[in-house]
Every structure is written in structure tokens, then in C-alpha cells.
Amino acid sequence: MFILASQSPRRRELLAMLGLDFEIITADIDETMAPGLSPEEAVAAVCEKKARAVGQTHPGRLVVAADTIVVVEDRILGKPHSPDEARAMLHSLSGRSHTVMTGFCLWQDGRCETHVEQTRLRFRPLSGREIDAYIATGSPMDKAGAYGIQDQAAVFVEALEGDYYNVMGLPLCALTRCLRRWGVEVLGVT
Numbered sequence: 001m002f003i004l005a006s007q008s009p010r011r012r013e014l015l016a017m018l019g020l021d022f023e024i025i026t027a028d029i030d031e032t033m034a035p036g037l038s039p040e041e042a043v044a045a046v047c048e049k050k051a052r053a054v055g056q057t058h059p060g061r062l063v064v065a066a067d068t069i070v071v072v073e074d075r076i077l078g079k080p081h082s083p084d085e086a087r088a089m090l091h092s093l094s095g096r097s098h099t100v101m102t103g104f105c106l107w108q109d110g111r112c113e114t115h116v117e118q119t120r121l122r123f124r125p126l127s128g129r130e131i132d133a134y135i136a137t138g139s140p141m142d143k144a145g146a147y148g149i150q151d152q153a154a155v156f157v158e159a160l161e162g163d164y165y166n167v168m169g170l171p172l173c174a175l176t177r178c179l180r181r182w183g184v185e186v187l188g189v190t
Contacts, residue, residue: 095124
């Protein structure tokens with residue numbers, strides 16, 4: 001059984017969908033992204049920090065940690081702190097392409113493997129009324145970029161190139177390859 005160092009209900013659901021045996025222990029860390037790093041470097045650093053924090057207090061256990069960001073024109077969009085911030089994020093994505101990056105890290109007793117998956121999406125132009133109606137659902141408030149592809153925001157997505165599950169917060173194909181390298185059985189195969 002490995003440790004998932006994440007509070008994300010979506011990550012929990014995705015791992016459970018694969019029938020994996022894990023427990024949740026979250027990292028109490030500052031998730032502020034260091035200035036001067038590229039978005040890819042920044043998301044990798046945060047997920048490594050989460051995995052290390054949990055792994056150091058649970059020796060011998062495999063820890064999986066992840067972090068997701070939305071990037072539009074090299075600007076990182078994390079989780080909004082207010083409805084106004086969510087509105088601004090959704091306006092910035094309207095009619096444009098952006099990239100979702102999820103970094104994940106496997107950590108065990110100092111051994112570390114980090115991967116960043118990228119998925120490219122394009123939103124159709126959104127009206128202010130649509131954005132306000134979506135914000136009223138409350139869904140944007142706990143999601144990077146202020147949207148969840150698996151909820152009502154699915155109607156915003158005009159095109160997607162890459163791993164759909166990456167946009168939900170955990171790229172299952174890449175993660176499965178890594179887990180198998182670490183001896184974890186996924187769908188009966190290590």
C-alpha cells in the first residue's frame with residue numbers, strides 16, 4: 001500500500017478507479033511556487049516537496065504526490081481565492097489555448113522520480129453570463145485555472161490534445177508506467 005500525499009478528491013477517485021491500494025496522508029507545506037522557475041520546473045518542485053515531506057515522516061513507504069497548474073502565455077493559474085479571481089481566470093482562458101501541467105513525484109527513502117505531463121486545451125469564447133453561472137456552482141474554487149473538465153466546464157472545451165486525466169489532476173498513463181517501475185501492480189501487471 002502506498003501513500004497518496006494529496007487532498008484532491010479527483011486524484012483519490014482516479015486511483016480508486018484503477019483498484020490501487022493506498023492511504024491518504026497530506027503534506028503540510030508551503031505550496032508557493034519559487035520565482036524564476038519555468039512553469040514545468042515550478043510544478044515539479046512543488047510535487048517533489050510534498051512527496052519528500054510525507055516520505056520523510058513515513059520511512060519505508062512509497063509516497064505519490066501531485067500538483068496541477070494551468071498555464072496561459074507563461075502565466076501560471078493556480079486555484080482561485082475568490083469568485084472575482086475565478087472570473088478573471090475564466091475570462092483569460094475564453095477563446096484561447098492553454099496548457100494544463102500536472103507534476104507527480106514518487107518518493108521512497110530518498111529515491112525520487114518526478115514527471116510532468118502536459119495537455120493542451122482550447123476553450124471556445126465564453127460569455128460573461130456563462131462564466132457567472134459556472135462560478136455560481138462553486139466548482140471553480142478548488143481547481144487550478146478555475147475549472148474542472150469533468151464538470152459543467154466540459155462544455156467550454158473546444159479541443160484537447162494529450163491525456164484527459166491529466167486535466168483532472170493525475171495523468172494515469174504516465175503514472176502507471178512509473179508505478180510499475182517501482183514494483184506497484186496496476187491492472188494485474190508490474
